[in-house]
Amino acid sequence: MMVMDEVTAIKSLNKKGFLDLDVDPTLDLVAEINKLKKEKNAIVLAHYYQESEIQDVADYIGDSLGLAQKAASTEAEIIVFAGVHFMAETAKMLNPNKKVLLPDLKAGCSLADSCPAPLFKKFKEKYPDHVVVSYINCTADLKTLTDICCTSSNAEVIINSVPKDKGIIFAPDKNLGAYLKKKTGRDMILWNGACMVHEIFSHEKITKLRVHHPNARFIAHPECEAHILENADFIGSTSQLLKYTKENPAQEFIVATESGIIHQMQLASPEKVFIPAPPNNTCACNDCPHMKRNTMEKLYLCMKHELPEIILDPVTIEKGKVCIDRMLEISAAAGFKA
Ligand code: 13P
Ligand code: SF4
Numbered sequence: 001m002m003v004m005d006e007v008t009a010i011k012s013l014n015k016k017g018f019l020d021l022d023v024d025p026t027l028d029l030v031a032e033i034n035k036l037k038k039e040k041n042a043i044v045l046a047h048y049y050q051e052s053e054i055q056d057v058a059d060y061i062g063d064s065l066g067l068a069q070k071a072a073s074t075e076a077e078i079i080v081f082a083g084v085h086f087m088a089e090t091a092k093m094l095n096p097n098k099k100v101l102l103p104d105l106k107a108g109c110s111l112a113d114s115c116p117a118p119l120f121k122k123f124k125e126k127y128p129d130h131v132v133v134s135y136i137n138c139t140a141d142l143k144t145l146t147d148i149c150c151t152s153s154n155a156e157v158i159i160n161s162v163p164k165d166k167g168i169i170f171a172p173d174k175n176l177g178a179y180l181k182k183k184t185g186r187d188m189i190l191w192n193g194a195c196m197v198h199e200i201f202s203h204e205k206i207t208k209l210r211v212h213h214p215n216a217r218f219i220a221h222p223e224c225e226a227h228i229l230e231n232a233d234f235i236g237s238t239s240q241l242l243k244y245t246k247e248n249p250a251q252e253f254i255v256a257t258e259s260g261i262i263h264q265m266q267l268a269s270p271e272k273v274f275i276p277a278p279p280n281n282t283c284a285c286n287d288c289p290h291m292k293r294n295t296m297e298k299l300y301l302c303m304k305h306e307l308p309e310i311i312l313d314p315v316t317i318e319k320g321k322v323c324i325d326r327m328l329e330i331s332a333a334a335g336f337k338a
Contacts, residue, residue, distance in 0.1 A: 017104050019307055029296045032304075036303040042077065043079055044080045045062075045080070045091070046061045047083040047291065048061060048239075048258075049260035054296060057299075063237050063240075065151040065153040065154055066239060068090050068091070068324065068328065069331070071095065072328060081102050083291070084108060088100050092310040093324055094321065101308065103301075104293040106293060107293040110196040111193055120142060132146045133150055133188075135149075140312055143320035148161070148323050149326070151237065154330070154334065154336055157331070162186075168186060170189070173194060194223075196289075200280055200281065201220075201279055202279060213275065216252035217233045218231060218254045219254070220232040220234075220256035238257060241255065241257060242264055242268065245269055246269060252274075253275065255275065257286070258291065260288075
């Protein structure tokens, strides 16, 4: 039987986005989460931008592509997504009959928010012959208006899969879009969206930092602005940046992406030094406020009560899944594995 506190917390879910229940501070959350995984046949998938404790308790940690591939192949009955809303929605579209949980429904994404589907629909009507390629960082509704999805790992391969005589609309990230135009030589129509975390890096401060660390490699995510990318020694998705730091002999790296990735970089190369690229404000951190809404307490509560759950209507799932399936097919053929 549910106690009154639980009933109130469940009722306020829509407003708060998470189960606002007290958690006994003496509870061993790692042990409890591992117990719940077994009891419920649940898998915890975590993005590299999650806080380190969540990464450590996850069954799989990855970038957006790896997470989508893992969600598509898991046999677990419940998928617990330690990431943001569009990622959990993607997992739900791939698993309409499974329960997909997100510890905090308000863990959104500024990029996804920057491209509302009704506005995009009008924009798309201006280019009726164009193929729509959308970055996976978009809403389920936008996916219903998309031909092929991509992530930062496979974007170049996806763009190159579109016949050369076809025009392309790329949404919603104008920075990734501009980078891809340069890399592929394709003249794409770009939607004017951006990620709040990757637009904050200061070129001036990075330049000063490099003077003090002359042997450091400067590595950046392609969601960063062009003037930051121009100076990078290496550009890649989170998993590609991680791989680069493992394989490159340099001992110091200045990292221009969300700081959560540094946890895995440091675990893989304990002897190396990782410096978060400085943002253009007084704050010293590059945290994504959406990603960091998830906490161990919220993860535990969400697994215990199986709430909040991602609910999508069947028509959105059917229409939106087509572009994700297409992306997964092209990625598998190109050798991308989770
Ligand atoms: P990747 O996971 O593709 O590196 O993208 C990073 C990101 O911003 C996810 O929100
Ligand atoms: Fe969205 Fe940027 Fe946060 Fe990724 S880091 S979830 S793109 S706001």
